[in-house]
């Protein structure tokens with residue numbers, strides 16, 4: 001299929017044209033998610049630029065330098081029936097932030113500003129948003145990752161869990177979109193995602209403010225990506241009967257359960273942390289007591305040694321005194337004998 005045909009297919013796509021009808025869906029919501037600053041907004045700009053084929057604009061407010069910026073869930077209408085959603089980026093993949101991302105992916109939170117107060121009051125926000133929930137959106141998850149950022153084994157493990165949970169939540173295997181394709185280890189990154197079980201991986205060099213010279217390769221890649229999304233949605237609607245209202249309720253149950261599990265895990269971790277702290281404190285007290293006992297023993301040993309030394313010196317002094325006395329007596333005896341013998345010789349003479 002050439003570029004123009006692809007473009008016609010994408011523009012003309014309607015869920016009503018699916019073999020088994022629209023099944024209650026009115027539009028595809030391509031939900032972009034991923035870490036902060038990995039190119040979600042730039043990818044939206046790229047898609048609009050390619051599809052409109054006009055002048056480049058920073059529609060999705062991609063940031064001017066690396067970092068994070070999008071704090072709202074903003075929808076960008078790509079065609080009559082396809083909308084891209086720029087979700088708030090993740091800082092890390094801990095239970096709390098992932099709960100937020102699942103709530104966004106599941107379309108359980110309203111579009112617009114996304115406040116992320118620390119804690120698990122997310123369930124309340126989901127309940128409050130219930131009235132404004134749109135059930136007629138077919139949710140399609142797309143995970144955006146920059147090849148410039150390497151993935152540690154620990155991150156890979158967490159990412160895999162999140163990607164598989166997103167599949168369970170939406171019923172669709174997420175497509176992986178790799179950005180900055182010419183500035184990093186593309187093949188290595190692709191392999192990491194393949195190892196996580198991701199089959200559909202697209203890589204892009206996004207059009208940006210600095211580099212938006214139209215190229216056939218980039219244009220075609222984007223059109224192929226959108227065409228793949230359409231074909232996947234058609235396949236799913238045809239092969240898995242859908243009930244949008246039931247689905248959103250299931251998604252709500254899924255996310256609520258996930259949040260509760262995270263809260264339980266966090267509570268358990270808190271208890272274990274407290275237990276570890278108590279144990280450490282006890283160990284410290286025990287160590288201090290042992291040190292005190294050993295110091296006391298050392299002092300007693302030193303006292304005993306001193307006493308022994310003192311007694312030995314005392315004994316030595318007594319012995320020396322006795323020796324000196326015996327010596328004096330001996331000297332006196334010798335003197336007496338000497339005098340006696342002198343007297344004897346004088347008589348004989």
Ligand SMILES: Nc1nc2c(ncn2[C@@H]2O[C@H](COP(=O)(O)OP(=O)(O)OP(=O)(O)O)[C@@H](O)[C@H]2O)c(=O)[nH]1
Nearest residue numbers: 037038039040041042062063068069070089180206
């Ligand atoms: N060269 C190049 N630059 C890109 C590419 N993708 C994104 N950028 C740039 O990287 C920076 C961050 O991109 P954003 O699209 O704002 O990232 P984000 O994922 O929307 O970030 P948050 O909104 O914070 O989550 C911007 O300066 C983009 O112009 C790419 O494929 N190639």
Ligand SMILES: [Mg+2]
Nearest residue numbers: 040041069070
């Ligand atoms: Mg952004």
